[in-house]
Amino acid sequence: MQLKPGFIIENFKIVSMLGEGGMGIVYKALDLKLERYVALKVLNPQAYQNPQFLERFKREAKNQAKLNHPNLVAVYGFTDQYKLLGIVMEYVEGETLEKYIEKRGRLDYFEAMTIMEHILAGVGYAHSKGFIHRDIKPSNVIISREGIVKIMDFGISKSMFEKSITRTGTKIGTLLYMSPEQLKAEEPTRQSDIYSIGVTLYEMVAGIPPFNYTTEFEIMEGHLKKNPPKISTVVSNVPGELDKIIQKAMEKSIYKRYSNCELFLADVQALMRKAETFKTQKVTAPVKKKSKSSNIKFYLIALLVLTLFGLLFYFSFGLIKDFWTEMKSGKFSTEDSTFVPYKTNPAYTNLGNLKIVSTGTNKNLSSVYFVDRLSGYACGEEGTIIKTVDGGENWLMIPSFDGMNFNNLYFFNISDGIIIGDNGDLYVTKDSATTLNKVALPVGERLLKIYFYDNYNGYVTGANGVILKTSDQGNTWSLTSTQTNEHILNIFFTNRDLGFSVGRSGTVLKTTDSGNSWTPLKRFTNNYLRCVYFIDTQKGFVAGAGGQVFKTENGGKDWKKIETEIISGIIGIKFTDDKHGFAVSGKGEFLYSADSGETWNLNRTGRYVNLTDMSVSPTNDVYFSGLNGIVLKQDK
Known part of the structure; x- marks a missing residue:
């Protein structure tokens, strides 16, 4: 028997059927108590007719619910109502x-x-x-x-x-x-x-x-x-x-x-x-091109080879920030006939030069933020906050704040910052996160992302359409009008008045009054959007699920989907000027663009990691946080 959308088993409301197998039917369901989606596997009716099986099933479900690992689909428990036996599991898109x-x-x-x-x-x-x-x-x-x-x-x-x-x-x-x-x-x-x-x-x-x-x-x-x-x-x-x-x-x-x-x-x-x-160590040979003259062909190949070795030498000892600087100055113009495109340039094989640094924790980290070249913080589950003062080489564990799961943090300087959590809590610190002072908020929704336009004016996004605003460095907050109940995952302002935010189910919001009120834009995807970045008031990008990138050139009125070579979700996107930018997936893949985001070229880091957040320091050093206590940084 297939359950119809809207049917309720205990506190789980059926949304849609996900699939059917030998054990039963799997549904997407809404947990009405915790307000989250789950996967509910309702077993075949004959399973209920065997008392021994029922006892064993419940025992194993309880035991499996104790398993906690990022590479296992979590089991939350089981349902037993209307002679329908079900397994409640983590919903994974x-x-x-x-x-x-x-x-x-x-x-x-x-x-x-x-x-x-x-x-x-x-x-x-x-x-x-x-x-x-x-x-x-x-x-x-x-x-x-x-x-x-x-x-x-x-x-x-x-x-x-x-x-x-x-x-x-x-x-x-x-x-x-x-x-x-x-x-x-x-x-x-x-x-x-x-x-x-x-x-x-x-x-x-x-x-x-x-x-x-x-x-x-x-x-x-x-x-x-x-x-x-x-x-x-x-x-x-x-x-x-x-x-x-x-x-x-x-x-x-x-x-x-x-x-x-x-x-x-x-x-x-x-x-x-x-x-x-x-x-x-491998250097890809340049692609040979046909020519009317063998001499021209010879010199062209020689020129390409010299160019490749020159670029390889440069990038082997350079950093991404050096690359950005040179690109901005026009030293490596993509219009130069001797420049080798991204896809055939061997220097890009390890352009990221990322290395995993020891953080002293195996807890899942949800956020990382660097104040300057040396000072940074990361936070995560079970009250985890870690700090570095040497550019991420070594991390100090700040005494645990038990019972708290931190989602995001932002610091104005090495001592003053803001941290938000799962339970709708927001904390300010004046002493490098040694102590956290809870701030009263107008709502109690789960908080997801912090964004500050300057040292005083900032925003926090959250579940069920929440966007909070402050103008006093986070000491007091007001609730803005968003006209949506979708989770808001990120936010970006092009100037003091004009801003955009993105979220679940393809939500894109726009404000023209400093974030006091937000207007939903016409939906162009049903997948979640996690990243938003605008080069100017008209040209911008949003990205998220399935490696999807969308571009607008008229301030969000119209959006064009840009094809990429990845399927994993994008966690961060940034442009260094109006032409050159990069995006990063949660799988540790890099997409680079040198043509204002019209095309994106894939570069794998060579590491398969589960990334959660990205931070670009004021000196253009890039850091990533991830599961199991992972922090990645550029290897100098």
């Missing part, structure tokens, strides 16, 4: 790894390994807590709009419903990833999950599973008796080390496989380091 592979055909092996890093981190964590998935496959892995990889259905898997994997009716889609011991109806172990992860890695790189046969018998025989084809014989330019990793993960005997995810992960990361080193 994105697409499954299965669909991602279908869209791409197959993945570059380096990208596949970066995804594996996070699959192994999540599965390894669950294994350490005593959980076995039993059904790992690309359709049970989701990549969020922000580029975060998450495993679904951990612990509450198909094995709860079926004692025998080999019983009639088992779907081929599941058999393709089954370990030999599961096919023989033996008790699955951690090594069973590792086998399935090995199959998933193979499929990411090859585009098809290793035993991609048409009948159940052939698939089972492949898992039980055959070795997977070497990936290097299926795909060119794949290192032999990857063959060894896959072969070890897919050994027939559990005793010959990786004994745990940590060992599997260590081999993956070792190969990634080797590949990353190779990429930094």
Whole structure:
């Protein structure tokens, strides 16, 4: 029985159906108590008729709700009403790894390994807590709009419903990833999950599973008796080390496989380091162009080669801020016939030169902000606030503020700042966040982003259309009129009066009276928008889910979608002048533009990280915060 939109189970209101599988139907639902979207998997009615199953299901749901890892889809609990049994889970906007592979055909092996890093981190964590998935496959892995990889259905898997994997009716889609011991109806172990992860890695790189046969018998025989084809014989330019990793993960005997995810992960990361080193040393040869004269052709090639080496030398020892300065001065004009475009310029391979610095915490960080070249702060979950005074090389943990989840911070100088949190709380500090003083606010909604036009006039965005305004450095706040109930995720002012804000469901608001009132603009996308940046009063950009970038040249009246090469959500966008800008995704990918945002060229950092925020210091140094205590900075 399919539930209709508007139907309420306990405190969950059905919004729409997301999908249907062997266990039941998954719905998008609204948690009426917490005012957030969840995924509600309502199990098949026959599940309710088995008392033993009911008891086991509730016990496992309670246990799984204790799992807390950024690479696992969180389970919040279960529902039991109207003889409808449901699992309440984190709602993740994105697409499954299965669909991602279908869209791409197959993945570059380096990208596949970066995804594996996070699959192994999540599965390894669950294994350490005593959980076995039993059904790992690309359709049970989701990549969020922000580029975060998450495993679904951990612990509450198909094995709860079926004692025998080999019983009639088992779907081929599941058999393709089954370990030999599961096919023989033996008790699955951690090594069973590792086998399935090995199959998933193979499929990411090859585009098809290793035993991609048409009948159940052939698939089972492949898992039980055959070795997977070497990936290097299926795909060119794949290192032999990857063959060894896959072969070890897919050994027939559990005793010959990786004994745990940590060992599997260590081999993956070792190969990634080797590949990353190779990429930094590799110089792409310039593309040869046809010419009427062989002499002209020779000199043209020579000129291009010299240009490439010159640029490579410059960028290998330069910083992004140096690049910006030179671009502004016109030294590297993109109109110069000898300039090599972004896509063929080897200097851009590691233009970001980002490195992970130790912060002393593994808590998820939600925000980072640098006051000057040396002084910066970051904040996150469970009251985490950290501080640096040496440009991010070392971080000091400020005593924990238990029970608080901080979403964003802003500092006017090294000591005075503002911090906002999940519970609608806003704090000011005058002593470098050693003490926080709570400020009375006209609303109690969750607060999301801080923006200051100058040292006195600022704004805070929040859930349900909230935009707060201050004119005294955050000591008092007033509620503005926004005419929307959507979450407002970011804000930007081109001058004292003209500003724009963006949010969920494609919301774009505009103000012409210093933010006292806001007018919704015509909607041009239904996806969330997280970033907004205007070069002047007419030309601006918004970006967000799925790597989407939109441009306006008439102050927001019309918007044009700009195609990009990424699907992960964009977390930051900035222009250094009217031509040159960059955008960054939550997956750690960079988009660069040298033509006022008409085209964007992709540059991967070589690191697969889950980023949450970006800060550009007054000296144009760039920093990022991320999950698991990650802070990235430019490596000088």
